[in-house]
Amino acid sequence: MKLGAIEAGGTKFVLAVGNDQGEILEKEVIPTEHPDITVPKVISFFKDKGIERLGLGGFGPIDINETSKTYGQLQKTPKTDWVDYPLGAALKEGLGVPVKIDTDVNVAAMSEAKWGNATDVDTCLYITVGTGIGAGAYFHGQTLKGLSHSEMGHIKVRRHPDDTYEGTCPYHGDCLEGIAAGPSLEKRWGKKGHELAEDDQVWEMEAFYLAQALTSYIYILSPERIIMGGGVMKQKQLFPLIRRKVLEMLNGYVSSPYLTEQEIDNYIVFPGLTDEAGVKGALYLAMKE
């Protein structure tokens, strides 16, 4: 059986035809332009491929509630051309197949659970730290959704005593994304993250913020694995710093063999899938129907 998969990002759409074994058979990448340009290209790519269902992991905010009248509709995204655009409905109408929609980070969590670094557990959290900070959870075979999808990058954490930077988030100023995503690193220190690789102070502060967030996610969600990806996490020196600070912050409160010095390296990990995580997660979404 052939299935369609889309990773719909803010700068590009990755389109793929796969099968129900999770194999990608054909792939194409197109830029994210105005929906009147991008969506017809998407439909044209899939039109004669014989797909029976389509899965999409998308940028947000987007309505991922399957029982909602506006399922698959973009909400007030900073990409103004796409605000209120009914992406799910347009694809369903254009292709005549069922369309399943979830967020990019939720399908990345699914993808890691199916093929990546969380295949041995029932619950995992995937976090991306890049241009923004977002996270998706996959618990016992379901992505986390309720009123809407998670917006975990917008929690507040306590400020580092040496940090006076006011934060970049247009909604919340110094929320986690406002002080720890890539753009805030560049504005605070005057250079891009990869140019700061040797500056210990930068990564100590970054780890202080990310470890606080992880500690809150552990207290609230209790995932069995945390996977950290995105551009900022390519600075691999962050991993040992974050792991140590998470253990310090938890201070032994949560009983688990994972939350020990011996096992923390197997608890907070990098992604097992690389570039195809998003589109493979979207394929898995289509497979699961």
Next chain:
Amino acid sequence: MKLGAIEAGGTKFVLAVGNDQGEILEKEVIPTEHPDITVPKVISFFKDKGIERLGLGGFGPIDINETSKTYGQLQKTPKTDWVDYPLGAALKEGLGVPVKIDTDVNVAAMSEAKWGNATDVDTCLYITVGTGIGAGAYFHGQTLKGLSHSEMGHIKVRRHPDDTYEGTCPYHGDCLEGIAAGPSLEKRWGKKGHELAEDDQVWEMEAFYLAQALTSYIYILSPERIIMGGGVMKQKQLFPLIRRKVLEMLNGYVSSPYLTEQEIDNYIVFPGLTDEAGVKGALYLAMKE
């Protein structure tokens, strides 16, 4: 069909026999003493009642992972007599029936979803603010569990600028529970909560802390309803303060009709069930098998 239900609290055990329609037929309350005293009393109460299953909502930390070898075993609770006590196994052996175990706050969330103030939604969060702060989530028919159960009261929130109190939590000092549970109110202000009812400063600060926590829970979990119970929440003046501050903190970021001035009163609510919430939740746990 007859079912057993136990609300196992730090000071008392509520024991009930109910039926598969959710009706309580018989109830008894016994004090929480040493397990060698309390558990035989529990077994003796249920022994000849003809129950086919038993549900238990318990104080924690407790192992609630059904696939674990130590399912139903207490962990390092401050109640030292109970540390590592295999409560689930002892009841299963003593009564010869299947025993299902979850936390007190998780079964309270289930109970509110089944019979209380969250019957019209698929996802809800129940928070108790009393001697401690704990929360349970019930999402799409499952309570939230992973590595362990949630410990939502132990997240850190930013400090109020006028608050110099150091916090009561033995593990984390000024985590949420350390600065916003009942004992911290009494230590900070020198009086019990109900004696401070007229002091606006007390409740403004309390609402500042609880609203920050709720905002994080919304970003991370996205529940469709938040129910707040426990001794501190009997100060009803907290509800409008918390609701207003949550809207201010979210600052319009999460799109939902609930998160508006018109509808927030139906989003952050008091419990629909009173004293029987815990034991009815335990009964529902037994019903669901």
